[in-house]
Amino acid sequence: MSQNTIPSPGPIREYVRLREEVLQTLDGMMSIEATSRASLGELREKIATDTFNLVVVGQFKRGKTCLINALLGAELLPVSVVPLTSIVTILTYGTSLEVKVFTRDGRATFVEPDRIAEYVTEQGNPQNVKNVREVVLTYPSEYLKDGVRLVDTPGVGSVYQHNTDVAYQYLPKSDAALFLLSVDQPVSRAELDFLKDVQQYSGKIFFLLNKIDYLTGKDLEDCLEFSEKSLRDVMGQEVKIFPVSAKLALDGKIADDPELLARSRLTEFSRTLDRFLMNEKGKVLLLSATNSLLRLLAQARLEVELELRSLTIPLEDLKEKVRYFEEKK
Template sequence: MNAIPRSGVAGDTPAADGYADLKAELLSLIDELAENFPGALRPALALRDKLQAGHFDVLTVGQFKRGKTSLINALLGESLLPTAAVPLTSVVTILTYGETHRVTVHPLDGGPFDIPPEALADYVTEPGNPGNGKGVREVLIRTPSPLLRNGVRIVDTPGVGSVFRHNTDTAYARLPQCDAALFVLSADQPVSEAELEFLHEVRNYAGRIFFLLNKIDILREADTAEVERFSRRALAEAVDADVRLFPVSAAEALGGEAADDPARLEASRLPVFAEALERFLMEEKGALLLDAAASGLARLIGRIRMETELERRSLTLPIAELDEKVARFAARRAQAERELRRLDGRLRQEFRLLADGIFAGDPERRLEELSSRLGRRFDGLVLDQDHRTPKDFDERLETFIREEVAEAFSDWRDALERQGGAAVAEIAEEFNRGIDETIADLQRFAGGLFQLSAPTADPEPIWPERSPSGFRTADEPVGLELLAEQALKRAPDLVAPRFRKFKALAERWARHGIVRRRRRQLAEAVEMLAGRIRSGFRRHLEEAREELSASLRQRLANVADGLEQALARGAAERSQASGEAAPQLQRLEAQMALLDGFDERIQAFRMRAAAQART
């Protein structure tokens, strides 16, 4: 079954058509460049992969039972995700493009594995996987939907506010990876205070929020209009700005698609929203992605142009003079590599300072407040549970330590991730500028040797990524080996009938021991989890540093190798030509003309892409 027709008719919107055509044209240009210049194959393939892999996560969020999953099914034109009359979705499910339908489970531990589509409910729903007992991190569904073709990923999150607390936690934990959000309300329930509170959290992460009022089919038209006015006013007050609210019926849209009934589909009003969503994806994500790829291609063409010019100039020089220039370039490259090593040393120092300094600031104060708050809650729980038997009393305290400590640490970890992600992005920007300067100096030196101008191509392109940076530490289980304390749990059973007059004293003794030991375990749990998060944070910082360092080295090597190889080819051809360099010069002149053509086509492409984004 196809995704819903846009604007009520078959086919895509002009924006979607334009983006697909522009992307295909740019991919063709990249392939053509690699075909004509084999030396550019590796960077061209890397550029192609970035353009193809660039994705944009659109999260469906909101309270439970608002029809989020049904909305996704309607947008894709197929009932891919399970729905029911009770709170259902319990695991994050990501829908992405694939030529064939495929469902892959990504567990918290171990490698991913495929499942048949009919088994999906056994992993993503509360009845099939209660409390996520199967340990599923997320499920990835590949499907050939046109809406997902250009890097868009639609993410189904559990509803917040249901009786299943872990569903709310899962939905909140996914928000940092949100590029845009579909905030789903329901026409049969006026917008609530809890929904507005959740909206404030969504606004911290989503670059754009679309508001949808689902289930309009269950109300009369006049009632729907009244609910729409009320919801729009409440949302506008919450965000302090006018909002556009899309009234839709996911159920009617799916029914119209299944029955091939355009009138019913149009009455669902979903095509209006689908058109707005696609246009946004083109204007916001598509334009950024296309511009970054075109910038990268222009940069690559500038590099090839200089290498071609160096090879051409080397053919016209006496061999002795050429050898002298090659030697001078080799010495300058060695200097550039020394500069890179100094840059890498500074990079290590910056990350050490970041790792040491970040725990001395706001996150550490948060940790102190968190520990104090947990202690007060523990003391309150002790007083509140005094009526329980020692065994039940002990189990309640054990549950508190096992569950509440891990939950309480989520805010602290999130603060670390936000602060760490921003700091890593700032460091990366600084050191990318540093390697840009080193590369530009090397290119200018090589050009100066042969009276050439250095390339004037764009700086390293900035690819659109979600904010904050994708710096996310893995969720760490508490992993505590809690003491059994069986003797204390069984203390009342050990009191023989002849000593029953001491039962009250024995229970007080048991509770006193339980509280003392569990309070010590609480402190150990806080210390252990804080240590694990600190350790994980430092590990991820080191991984980020290694990745950035490798990127800096590779960028310098790509340029330096290209220049060096161009000089080597020129020297070899000059030596073999024995004074006759005409054929080689003609070949290089043809390459320069071809590069001129690529430059013109890239400029024309960027003008069309900018015009398309404005329409």
């Protein structure tokens, strides 16, 4: 990341001021009984620690997990030709590689990194029999500095409905999304419907067309053009798609082979992502925090309205009875 892109003190001061305002609003909301304290507490912690969830999403088998490995330049997470990732897997900064498994009963256990597939994959943990909520890996990568968390989600649309459900449940926590398409499967209706859902939650979406090593020349151009047109219709504006090969990028980084890395075209995307994380992350974080607050407020309002309605009905009944009593009197 180049030094001259570091934001000047003005925007940083403005960011700190706005963040304080959001935190104060959040504290104010704690006094509204109908709001979920747990959700507010979680959101507060996220904003106070500048945690930014960069979530990798897409249909099954587009290469999401492989892309995360490629960005970090190491084979950290298991990939496969069959639907695989079944549990949300979070990569966060740490001085060494450590893997912690969080179960739904609130327990957390460290496991050896080479045993991760036993927890996060459909094969190792079918139908989530191990009751895993999420798995957190710490890793010393520049990408994960300053609160950025790379989040791998299960692919949507496979025969495993529970994998789709897990991916959907994580969407509200996404600040920005990496939306993966791949050249071996032209964009489908289901993919576009999923994009509409992602759009509701993510302050920023990056589009990647993966597996470009399968195509060359005109075929790749046609594929890109078709994908761009399909996405434009949903997004209502021009979209930029980054053509990449996660596989070549990972191989290139592991073998330290600049030719493979150049063919992967990952560097163009990485530079854009670096710039975004350096210059726009704060703005997008506050935007998605504000959206989460609005959603929580809307929920609270609905609950208050329901309570009011349940109070008004007996009141009407009571008035009717008083009228009847007066009449008889």
